[in-house]
Amino acid sequence: MRVTVDQSHCQGHALCEGMAPDVFETDDDDGRARVLVDVIPPDRESAVELAASSCPERAITILA
Amino acid sequence: MTTNAQVNQDGQASVDLDHHGADFRGAPYEFLRDIRSKCPVAHSSEHGGFWILTDYDSVYEAARDDDLFSSAVSVGIPASGTPFPILPIETDPPETQQLRAITLPAFSPKSGKALRPGMHEIATELIDAFIESGSCDLVKDFTTPLTARVLLRMMDFDESTYESWVTRVHSAVHDRARDLDASMEATGSMLNELAEHMELRRDREPTADLYSRIVHGTLNGEPLNETEIVMYGLLMMFGGMDTTSGFSANVFVKIAREPELRARLLADTSALPRSTEEFLRFSTPQIGLARSVTRDCEFKGQKMSEGDMVLLSWAAANRDPEVFENPEELDLDRVNTKHMTFGVGAHRCLGSNLARDMFEVMLEEVLTRIPDFELVGEPVLFADAAEVYAFNSVPITFSPGQRSDAV
Numbered sequence: 001m002r003v004t005v006d007q008s009h010c011q012g013h014a015l016c017e018g019m020a021p022d023v024f025e026t027d028d029d030d031g032r033a034r035v036l037v038d039v040i041p042p043d044r045e046s047a048v049e050l051a052a053s054s055c056p057e058r059a060i061t062i063l064a
Numbered sequence: 065m066t067t068n069a070q071v072n073q074d075g076q077a078s079v080d081l082d083h084h085g086a087d088f089r090g091a092p093y094e095f096l097r098d099i100r101s102k103c104p105v106a107h108s109s110e111h112g113g114f115w116i117l118t119d120y121d122s123v124y125e126a127a128r129d130d131d132l133f134s135s136a137v138s139v140g141i142p143a144s145g146t147p148f149p150i151l152p153i154e155t156d157p158p159e160t161q162q163l164r165a166i167t168l169p170a171f172s173p174k175s176g177k178a179l180r181p182g183m184h185e186i187a188t189e190l191i192d193a194f195i196e197s198g199s200c201d202l203v204k205d206f207t208t209p210l211t212a213r214v215l216l217r218m219m220d221f222d223e224s225t226y227e228s229w230v231t232r233v234h235s236a237v238h239d240r241a242r243d244l245d246a247s248m249e250a251t252g253s254m255l256n257e258l259a260e261h262m263e264l265r266r267d268r269e270p271t272a273d274l275y276s277r278i279v280h281g282t283l284n285g286e287p288l289n290e291t292e293i294v295m296y297g298l299l300m301m302f303g304g305m306d307t308t309s310g311f312s313a314n315v316f317v318k319i320a321r322e323p324e325l326r327a328r329l330l331a332d333t334s335a336l337p338r339s340t341e342e343f344l345r346f347s348t349p350q351i352g353l354a355r356s357v358t359r360d361c362e363f364k365g366q367k368m369s370e371g372d373m374v375l376l377s378w379a380a381a382n383r384d385p386e387v388f389e390n391p392e393e394l395d396l397d398r399v400n401t402k403h404m405t406f407g408v409g410a411h412r413c414l415g416s417n418l419a420r421d422m423f424e425v426m427l428e429e430v431l432t433r434i435p436d437f438e439l440v441g442e443p444v445l446f447a448d449a450a451e452v453y454a455f456n457s458v459p460i461t462f463s464p465g466q467r468s469d470a471v
Contacts, residue, residue: 011161011164011168011410011412012164012168012171013406013412013416014173014416014417017173018173018417021173025174026172026173026174027169027172028169028172028174029169030169031165031168031169031171032168054401054402056128056408056409056412057409057410
């Protein structure tokens with residue numbers, strides 16, 4: 001599993017970082033979320049799915 | 065309690081609701097539940113007429129549709145009464161995103177975490193001031209000064225002036241429907257002071273504090289003008305000095321009234337952060353915010369007209385049984401944490417991470433230092449619950465303890 005954050009939609013709510021801090025981090029300068037890892041470890045996939053479904057802007061896309 | 069919520073033969077839903085009134089304040093969730101169960105999207109003729117949305121689905125959809133539901137007129141019903149829009153909350157995209165970007169980095173999870181030691185420091189100082197006496201007012205002596213001082217510290221304003229700011233914020237928010245003059249005077253006084261601070265900072269090099277970010281902020285490539293700067297600064301005060309304190313007070317009252325809840329929290333303090341989201345869902349401080357309809361339309365079967373005001377009730381959505389099982393129960397093991405306490409969409413609360421940090425610090429400090437606190441008499445709610453349903457005075461007693469610097 002891979003995941004992307006659409007920077008034009010992200011508003012920095014940071015729910016994803018709260019749910020999967022090892023995968024998402026809000027940027028110090030613009031406050032928007034970045035993806036920290038290329039391939040999501042299998043044991044973190046459910047956390048990432050939860051983060052994606054919780055995003056108020058629906059800015060997170062999961063790529064199989 | 066009666067709302068007369070009903071749908072007429074033409075399918076139009078109506079309700080008797082004055083959300084600023086004493087009846088609503090006495091039992092807001094009963095009103096909201098009654099409306100949601102009978103006609104979740106309904107029209108009230110109070111305050112010039114407005115719609116109220118009470119189910120999760122409607123609130124979610126409206127909050128994410130800035131094109132149909134604009135924030136630019138006012139987010140209050142009746143209108144907020146400020147001479148200019150409050151920024152960025154009373155704007156629409158794409159300006160909203162540009163304006164939020166000015167302060168967004170200061171509200172990141174990392175920024176909140178970095179402020180935590182300072183929050184603990186303030187908490188320690190505040191509790192030290194009353195812990196030997198065995199009594200205090202948990203709102204006036206603790207939750208209000210803590211949240212206000214953290215915000216003033218972030219703004220790089222003089223923390224010791226917090227009482228003057230808090231008094232004016234409370235008047236601006238809570239007196240609005242009952243004493244507009246007092247509310248306007250409080251707002252005007254804050255804008256004047258924000259303008260003085262603006263003058264002081266304008267010619268200085270930008271710094272990382274909130275107000276410097278705003279003073280040096282831009283919109284559509286142009287520096288913010290003086291009005292925009294002070295109206296943005298005003299929202300920082302509104303956001304920082306009312307809701308988090310009120311929310312924390314609501315939770316402390318709940319804990320005081322439920323021995324099992326207190327026992328559970330005390331038994332496992334490591335579980336506290338996990339409980340935050342359910343407390344937020346259950347003890348929602350902000351009942352709702354308004355939008356205005358931008359064109360004639362049909363929404364959820366109701367005919368709305370251009371210019372109609374619409375109240376999106378986060379608190380009602382948070383207790384929608386279609387989304388939350390046993391919504392009237394506080395359940396710290398609840399899996400679904402998708403509450404709308406911070407709103408949703410482009411206007412979702414800027415300070416949500418900071419609010420969580422402040423709440424968690426306050427909960428931890430109280431449960432550690434005055435774990436056996438008990439209510440003295442009835443805690444007192446703010447006089448107006450339309451926007452913020454929260455306690456404004458919570459007198460307590462507890463076993464006296466030692467100051468942190470006692471030897």
